[in-house]
Amino acid sequence: MAALSTAQVALGLSTDQLVILTPVQANGLSAAQWGALSTYQVAALNPHLIPLLLPDQIKSGFTSSQIAVLTTDEIASLTTDQIAQGLTTSHIAGLTTRQVASLTTDQIVALTTSQIVALETRDIVALQTEQVAAISTVQFYEFSTSQILSL
Secondary structure, eight states, X not given: OTTSOHHHHHHHOOHHHHHTOOHHHHHHSXXXXXXXXXXXXXXXXXXXXXXXXXXXXXXHHOOHXXXXXXXXXXXXXXXXXXXXXXXXXXXHHHOOHHHHHTOOHHHHHHOOHHHHHHSOHHHHTTOOHHHHHHSOHHHHHHOOHHHHHHO
């Protein structure tokens, strides 16, 4: 895949081709190639590929709009390394309320302090009791007053 240009990946890969992308092919795509995919193309990815992506591919390649089209199952399948090292604060701020509600307790624990601050107040309201219980003292300390009041 690396032999394809960014434009070829963005314009040349159909959703049918993206569905059958193998893990080796997915890991061969550069961050720029991932970033060039439309949200429609990202939505067509095989959900089993998501947890296989390298944190840097997510961090440097995926836009907030692309992350926002991932299903709740795909969000829940992200590894703790992908959460902590791959998702930027912009990615976190762009998560939908449903996506935030789908985070596992391990994923909540993996959020960095800058990521926890990026959670929207409306999304914090949607957290389940076990998710709130997973928030560490250090993470909780970083919450704004409005975030704390939303709990």
